[in-house]
Amino acid sequence: MPKDIDTRLDAATATVLAEISRTDAKSGVLLTAFSLPLAALVAAVPGKPLPGLSAVFVATGAVGLVAAMLVVLIVVRPRLAGHARGSFLYWSLCTTDELLADLDAPTDRAAHVVQLAQIARRKYAGLRLAGDITAVALVALAAALLTALI
Known part of the structure; x- marks a missing residue:
């Protein structure tokens, strides 16, 4: 290969490896961020009577947060198949x-x-999905709060 291509391949490899590293770092931040509202729900909700609609929204939000956390865990889970030379x-x-x-x-x-x-693309797609799920979960939790206050 010409030297210019070697240099560009080295740069491309470094760029992609940096992106993979970024997804793993973002995953750690997201897991921490998702656990905070979930911990608050676990601490605050059990044993408290909630109006019917509020209970549905709280349950939807909690399930959404758990689902988002599972997606993030899948993103960081090592794939050990496909032993490329x-x-x-x-x-x-x-x-x-x-x-x-x-x-x-x-x-x-x-x-x-x-x-x-x-x-890297698969990891980013997983993070995007986790973000979308979280957005829906947070809207459901906000709706639960509003319906409980009304």
């Missing part, structure tokens, strides 16, 4: 000689960038 998962199954042979073989760096980009 040149990956640490592939190397974990190699003997020392197989590892050395793999490292000595030419690699398809562009395919590696595409594979990493697909991982």
Whole structure:
């Protein structure tokens, strides 16, 4: 490959790896953020009589928060299938000689960038879904608050 392509592939790999790292960091922040209103619900709601409509909204909001947390956990859950050549998962199954042979073989760096980009895209799609679910849950909780006050 021409040197310019090597430089651009290095930059693309670094960019995609940074995006994957960002999704994992965002996931940690989201799990913390989702747990706060859920903890408040668990502390405040049990044993308290709620009007029918408020109870429905509280239940909907709580289920939504739990669902969003599960989606985020799926985002950060490691995928251990698909042992592509040149990956640490592939190397974990190699003997020392197989590892050395793999490292000595030419690699398809562009395919590696595409594979990493697909991982990042899946992670971002999961975060987006978790955000959408959370928005619905928060609207339901706000509606519960309003119906309880009325």
